[in-house]
Every structure is written in C-alpha cells, then in structure tokens.
Amino acid sequence: MLKFIKHHMESIVGIEVFPLISFIIFFIFFITLFVWVALLRKDHINQLSNMPFEDNTDQNQAEV
Numbered sequence: 001m002l003k004f005i006k007h008h009m010e011s012i013v014g015i016e017v018f019p020l021i022s023f024i025i026f027f028i029f030f031i032t033l034f035v036w037v038a039l040l041r042k043d044h045i046n047q048l049s050n051m052p053f054e055d056n057t058d059q060n061q062a063e064v
Helices: 003-008 017-038 043-052 057-063
Strands: none
Touching: none
C-alpha cells in the first residue's frame, strides 16, 4: 500500500514543496497564536476567566 502511494507521489512534479508549505503555515499559525496570548492584558484574561461565574439574568431568561 505504501509503495503504491509513494510511487504516485513521486510522479507528481513539484510535490516536495507541499510539506514545506504546510510546515510554514503550521509554524506561523502557532507563533502568531503564542504572540497573541503573550500580549493579552491581565485584566482581559481575568474577565474571561470569571465569565462562567457571572450571573447573567438576561441570557438565562432568553434561553427559557
């Protein structure tokens, strides 16, 4: 099975660039995500972490 796939992959011209492109996209995404999380303000993180504990009567009434 692997020989069958490998043979067809080798027959595609320029196939060696696709793993490099996918790695670059993967790397850029996670670096961007890391920078975004690192730059979040402390008060914003505290606000997001306290959201499950807040009592939103408007939201509870809308669901009923």
